[in-house]
Amino acid sequence: MVAALAACSGAEGSDMRTPVATAIKDQDKVAGAPACTATARLIPSCGAWWGLAPEVFTGAPIEQALHGAEARMGATADVLHVYHRGSELFPTQAELRLARDPARPRLLMINWKPSFDHTWAEIADGALDARIDRLAEYLRSTFPERFFLTLHHEPENDVDASSGSGMQATDYAAMYRHVVLRLREQGVRNAVTVMTYMGAPNWAAEPWFEELYPGDDVVDWVAMDPYADDRVQDFDGLVNKTREEYAQWPGFYRWMQLRFPGKPVMVAEWGVFERPRDPGFKRRFFESVRRQVKRYPQIKALLYFDSPQAPRGDTSFDSNAEADRAFTRLARDRYFRSTPVPRP
Numbered sequence: 001m002v003a004a005l006a007a008c009s010g011a012e013g014s015d016m017r018t019p020v021a022t023a024i025k026d027q028d029k030v031a032g033a034p035a036c037t038a039t040a041r042l043i044p045s046c047g048a049w050w051g052l053a054p055e056v057f058t059g060a061p062i063e064q065a066l067h068g069a070e071a072r073m074g075a076t077a078d079v080l081h082v083y084h085r086g087s088e089l090f091p092t093q094a095e096l097r098l099a100r101d102p103a104r105p106r107l108l109m110i111n112w113k114p115s116f117d118h119t120w121a122e123i124a125d126g127a128l129d130a131r132i133d134r135l136a137e138y139l140r141s142t143f144p145e146r147f148f149l150t151l152h153h154e155p156e157n158d159v160d161a162s163s164g165s166g167m168q169a170t171d172y173a174a175m176y177r178h179v180v181l182r183l184r185e186q187g188v189r190n191a192v193t194v195m196t197y198m199g200a201p202n203w204a205a206e207p208w209f210e211e212l213y214p215g216d217d218v219v220d221w222v223a224m225d226p227y228a229d230d231r232v233q234d235f236d237g238l239v240n241k242t243r244e245e246y247a248q249w250p251g252f253y254r255w256m257q258l259r260f261p262g263k264p265v266m267v268a269e270w271g272v273f274e275r276p277r278d279p280g281f282k283r284r285f286f287e288s289v290r291r292q293v294k295r296y297p298q299i300k301a302l303l304y305f306d307s308p309q310a311p312r313g314d315t316s317f318d319s320n321a322e323a324d325r326a327f328t329r330l331a332r333d334r335y336f337r338s339t340p341v342p343r344p
Contacts, residue, residue, distance in 0.1 A: 036339040041220045042107060042146055042192045043264045044339035048293070049301035050331060051079025051109065053269065056307035063094045069306055072318050075331035078341050079148070081109040081268065081303045086116065087131055089138045091147070099145060105341050109148040109194070109268065109303060114179060119166030120152075124174035132179060136186030145344045146190045150268065151176050153196035154225055155212060156203035169211035176214035192220045196268050199224030199239075201246040204255065221300075222260050224252045225269035227312065234288035238270060239296060253296055264300040271305040271315030282323035290330045302336070 036046035054062075054069035054077075062082060070076050080098055084090045090110050091099060099108050118127050152158070152172070160167040180193055195214065203209060213219070226238045240251025249255070256265050275281040293299065308316045318324035330336075 038339060038342050040146070041264070042148065042342075043300055046338035047335040048299055049078040049107065049303075049339075049341075050075070050336035051077045051081060051107070051301060051303040053081035053083075053303065053305050053307075056305060057309045058307070061094065062092070063098060066098060072324070073331045074328040076104050077106055078336070079107045079109050079301060079303055081111065081305075083111045085113045087134075089135060091143055096143065099143075099147075100344050105343050107147065107341055109150070109266075109301075111150050111153050111196075111268075113152045114175075120171035120175035121166035121168075124171065124178045126178075128179075129182060132182045133186055136183050136188045139183075139188050139190070140186075144190055146192055146342070148194050148221070148266075149191040150194040150196045150223065151179055153223075153268065154198045156198045156200070156206070156209070159206070159208060159212075161206075161208055169208035172212050173214040177218050180214070180218040193218060194221040194223050194266060194268065195219045196223040196225060196266075197252070199226035199241065199252045201241055201243045201249045201251075204249050204252070205246045216263075219263070221264050221266050222256055223266035223268035224256075225305075226252065226267070227270065227305075227315070228272040228285055229312070230275075234285060235292040236288070236295070239267065239299070253299070257298060263298075265296075265298045266301040266303065267299060268301075268303050269305040270302065271307070271310060272317075273310075273313035273315060274319055279320055280322060282317070282319065283326040286317070286323065286326035286330050290326075290333055294335060 036044065038044050042049075052069060055065035058065065060068065062080075066077065066080055080095070082090070082095055090112070091108055095108060098106055114123055114128055114131065122128075152175070155169075155172045158167060159169050159172070161169070165171075176195070180191075183191060195212075197203075197212075224239070226232075226241060228238055231243075232238050232241065239253040242249060242251050253265065256263075272282050272285045289302075293302070304317060305315055306317055308314050308319075317327040
């Protein structure tokens with residue numbers, strides 16, 4: 001695997017792009033369909049979905065947050081990223097209204113951590129089956145539309161590799177499989193499943209990293225959550241982060257190309273932190289996304305994490321006027337406006 005990764009480390013690019021793009025396009029061809037449509041797995045045949053988690057950690061209700069963020073960026077979102085935990089039932093009534101907006105329907109990306117009190121191994125052994133069944137009944141009766149579902153995103157920093165912890169990488173994979181299969185057995189067939197990695201080289205270097213993956217039969221999309229810290233200068237560096245101390249690691253997008261050549265990639269969270277000494281950085285970064293995103297055709301959804309008080313800094317896209325204008329141009333780019341969101 002290391003040799004193969006090293007071999008692809010120079011290819012963000014043309015030598016890897018063509019077969020990936022062809023594979024995804026072939027999945028999406030439907031006789032007599034419009035030029036740009038979405039498949040049953042919600043893969044847009046043209047461009048990529050544009051989405052966001054709006055005004056996170058501000059305390060604003062989700063409808064107010066989304067409408068506020070859309071007004072600020074001068075564009076609407078294709079995908080709304082929301083977060084749920086434990087026994088919460090989803091989508092909420094507010095989320096349903098946003099998904100079913102007759103003027104502008106939106107896809108939901110629902111991020112669910114099933115429990116903070118049970119280990120992954122316990123969940124895989126059935127400890128939360130009643131909770132899963134209750135959710136399945138709610139989904140069947142309330143929300144038949146297709147939606148994205150990710151389970152316990154960014155599991156890397158919750159792994160406890162010690163024997164018997166119940167939180168080993170293999171336990172995560174078993175938990176994910178159990179929840180998805182249980183939901184399907186209970187009649188939930190509209191969840192498009194997403195496996196979300198952190199997207200950081202240090203975690204990818206761990207010996208258990210490959211053991212996290214639950215299996216192709218229960219994962220429809222793969223995702224990463226990269227943020228532009230001081231070591232990232234543009235979009236290329238965001239989706240293909242590398243570090244000198246992990247010389248064999250080619251970057252997350254390159255790894256995903258090699259590891260999942262037929263699956264769509266979602267950037268499920270991305271954000272640009274404020275740089276007080278460089279107020280023009282956000283503007284330049286958003287401009288780089290617009291220039292460079294087409295180099296990555298396997299990326300079929302880009303969901304911004306908009307928060308003035310994210311754990312590591314301010315990721316609001318309009319922290320200054322130049323950044324706001326650049327983000328608006330990006331949000332309105334034809335690449336993100338080419339495939340209509342399926343109507344309920």
